Amino acid sequence: MKYHELKTEKQKTKARVGRGISAGQGKTAGRGTKGQGARAGYSKRPGFAGGSNPLMQKLPKLPGFKSHRARTENVYTGQLSQFGSKTIDTRALADAGIISSPYVTVKLIVKGDVTKRLTVKLPKASSAAIAALEAAGGNFEATKRLGRSSNNKKNEKKNKSRDA
DSSP, rough: OOOGGOOOOOOOOOOOOSSGGGSSOOOOTSSSSSSGSSSSSOOOOOOOOOTBHHHHHOOOOSOOOOOOOOOOEEEEGGGGOOOOSSOOOOOHHHHSSSOOOOOOOOOOOOOOOOOSOOOOEEEOOOHHHHHHHHHHHOEEOOOOOOOOOSSSSHHHHHHHHHHH
């Protein structure tokens, strides 16, 4: 390859500020006259308000902390006796009103006796609850938490407006 065959892209050169009054950004180079901002190595922290109390420190703070993580709902072994079906999953528990929704994480905990032979399909269970189920002749299957379907009403409306 020869020098004249090189493919180069034009690059804009960085402005050399502070090289005289006629250079565009000369003399003080856009830094004003004297003071902290004119010095080399100057960098003010985000929110700095010139020595007065910054806005984020002036405003009142809200109390407490809100966690957006979905909480695990507990189901007790004594509550399982009300089901007539052999298999119990999150949908059956939500239909019975024991949990708020079939899409939450549910954990089976020992509190009460297991009287029937049941197959329980839930995301979590304590080891004692599994032992109680197996003692009654049933079994436990760990499943993933149900995810909500992506075909909700908002997506349907968007798709209809795009098609029209």
